[in-house]
Amino acid sequence: MDAKEGMENFIRLISAIPLFNGLPTEQLDAIRRIAVEKRYSKGQTIFSEGDKTTGFFVIVEGRVKIYKVSSEGKEQILHIFEAGQSFGEATVFTGQRMPANAQTLAQTHLLLFKRNAFVDLVSSNPSLAMNLLGIMSKKLRQFAAQIENLSLKEIPARLASYLVYLSEEQGTEDAVVLNVSKGQLASLLGTIPETLSRIFAKLSGQDLIRVEGPKIILTDRDGIENLAEHTKDDA
Amino acid sequence: MDAKEGMENFIRLISAIPLFNGLPTEQLDAIRRIAVEKRYSKGQTIFSEGDKTTGFFVIVEGRVKIYKVSSEGKEQILHIFEAGQSFGEATVFTGQRMPANAQTLAQTHLLLFKRNAFVDLVSSNPSLAMNLLGIMSKKLRQFAAQIENLSLKEIPARLASYLVYLSEEQGTEDAVVLNVSKGQLASLLGTIPETLSRIFAKLSGQDLIRVEGPKIILTDRDGIENLAEHTKDDA
DNA sequence: TTTTCATCTTGATTTAAGTCAATGTCATCG
DNA sequence: CGATGACATTGACTTAAATCAAGATGAAAA
Numbered sequence: 001m002d003a004k005e006g007m008e009n010f011i012r013l014i015s016a017i018p019l020f021n022g023l024p025t026e027q028l029d030a031i032r033r034i035a036v037e038k039r040y041s042k043g044q045t046i047f048s049e050g051d052k053t054t055g056f057f058v059i060v061e062g063r064v065k066i067y068k069v070s071s072e073g074k075e076q077i078l079h080i081f082e083a084g085q086s087f088g089e090a091t092v093f094t095g096q097r098m099p100a101n102a103q104t105l106a107q108t109h110l111l112l113f114k115r116n117a118f119v120d121l122v123s124s125n126p127s128l129a130m131n132l133l134g135i136m137s138k139k140l141r142q143f144a145a146q147i148e149n150l151s152l153k154e155i156p157a158r159l160a161s162y163l164v165y166l167s168e169e170q171g172t173e174d175a176v177v178l179n180v181s182k183g184q185l186a187s188l189l190g191t192i193p194e195t196l197s198r199i200f201a202k203l204s205g206q207d208l209i210r211v212e213g214p215k216i217i218l219t220d221r222d223g224i225e226n227l228a229e230h231t232k233d234d235a
Numbered sequence: 236m237d238a239k240e241g242m243e244n245f246i247r248l249i250s251a252i253p254l255f256n257g258l259p260t261e262q263l264d265a266i267r268r269i270a271v272e273k274r275y276s277k278g279q280t281i282f283s284e285g286d287k288t289t290g291f292f293v294i295v296e297g298r299v300k301i302y303k304v305s306s307e308g309k310e311q312i313l314h315i316f317e318a319g320q321s322f323g324e325a326t327v328f329t330g331q332r333m334p335a336n337a338q339t340l341a342q343t344h345l346l347l348f349k350r351n352a353f354v355d356l357v358s359s360n361p362s363l364a365m366n367l368l369g370i371m372s373k374k375l376r377q378f379a380a381q382i383e384n385l386s387l388k389e390i391p392a393r394l395a396s397y398l399v400y401l402s403e404e405q406g407t408e409d410a411v412v413l414n415v416s417k418g419q420l421a422s423l424l425g426t427i428p429e430t431l432s433r434i435f436a437k438l439s440g441q442d443l444i445r446v447e448g449p450k451i452i453l454t455d456r457d458g459i460e461n462l463a464e465h466t467k468d469d470a
Numbered sequence: 471t472t473t474t475c476a477t478c479t480t481g482a483t484t485t486a487a488g489t490c491a492a493t494g495t496c497a498t499c500g
Numbered sequence: 501c502g503a504t505g506a507c508a509t510t511g512a513c514t515t516a517a518a519t520c521a522a523g524a525t526g527a528a529a530a
């Protein structure tokens with residue numbers, strides 16, 4: 001009974017994850033059998049660049065940052081993943097070493113799917129493959145947007161883009177709450193804390209936003225949206 | 236007979252494309268039935284950002300650049316695709332509008348797979364789905380590398396990375412031939428022609444390379460590889 | 471050949487953002 | 501409670517790369 005309850009809990013857990021959406025119970029059970037549960041406290045490293053591929057991860061609870069570090073020690077966050085999202089898919093199919101680092105930003109509960117078992121599962125399971133294709137497509141698109149931001153927009157525009165994104169994410173119109181520290185946000189935007197701090201000050205001075213700790217009030221949402229598109233000039 | 240020969244030609248054509256690798260003839264034939272042939276001369280636009288999704292493209296012959304343009308008109312090339320490669324996969328699965336522009340760099344022969352037909356084909360064809368997952372994984376990895384380059388490396392290091400990449404691509408040790416104009420290369424590296432030109436001059440002055448038109452001689456390959464990793468300092 | 475046009479290079483200058491250094495703020499812990 | 505340490509801000513300065521502006525090169529067209 002305990003085992004059965006455990007299984008039911010597990011099924012409930014993973015059926016809420018987009019990747020496993022719409023899969024029949026039978027296949028969820030197959031997924032359960034190859035999943036390995038992993039738990040981490042805040043700030044722990046899950047894997048490092050150059051590690052050999054372990055498999056791919058689904059976040060049940062918590063938050064994980066995927067990042068690169070330059071030879072001078074500057075960090076660029078590629079992505080921050082939340083509960084329900086997955087990471088490391090690509091390494092499963094290319095079979096190369098991990099191309100980046102992963103670290104928890106909070107206490108985190110993961111499911112690890114080891115490479116071979118997962119590949120077998122996907123190849124015999126078209127719905128799962130289609131889900132995965134959808135998820136990877138979305139990631140490709142996000143990366144393309146990040147490349148665009150880094151190359152074509154100045155930092156104020158990148159920040160504005162991020163604020164707009166957050167407000168959509170959070171379903172709010174006129175205020176957002178940063179879900180990472182400002183230092184981490186700097187790394188996500190491809191800059192450093194000092195610069196980000198100055199840009200917060202500058203946008204505040206232009207009455208586009210008001211900064212109250214981690215809460216950012218969008219006093220001029222149109223202005224922010226406009227800034228998010230353009231690269232420079234203006235007032 | 237003509238029809239049969241045409242089919243055989245087609246099968247030969249597409250079986251050489253990685254995406255369709257290892258598929259049985261029967262399925263190659265199914266692929267043939269949904270492919271639409273498209274031919275373009277050099278410099279033509281295949282699609283523009285914001286167009287509604289048409290489907291996904293395989294390059295039989297020619298070269299295509301995928302790029303974004305900023306509000307000031309600066310261009311960032313996301314990728315240049317060659318014969319045998321495919322692009323636009325992601326839009327098929329997200330169903331959103333085209334997130335970038337595509338333009339031919341040479342006379343180009345494409346196969347277009349319209350969205351619905353292709354999705355049906357993939358979902359009923361695990362090998363094809365797995366091939367596609369492999370290809371998209373590789374693209375994710377390349378995008379991650381591009382983000383790293385843009386954010387963590389200065390332009391000389393980006394150029395050095397690209398030269399190393401080209402020399403691996405071309406299987407040469409000590410010289411590479413640029414496969415795009417220097418102006419296009421600037422856009423690919425996230426900079427402008429003037430800056431790229433100066434950096435070519437600088438690296439030449441350091442006796443790392445010698446520039447002879449589109450041919451770059453790697454007079455100090457170790458130095459180039461070293462530069463590709465580091466961000467700044469040095470001589 | 472000479473003209474034309476695109477591509478590329480070089481120079482002078484500006485500017486956005488990084489660096490270095492100091493100081494401020496705040497929560498937690500001993 | 502004051503002290504420690506992470507996080508954030510501000511200031512002075514440097515620097516990589518963009519911009520603006522001429523030229524140079526080279527290939528194709530007249």
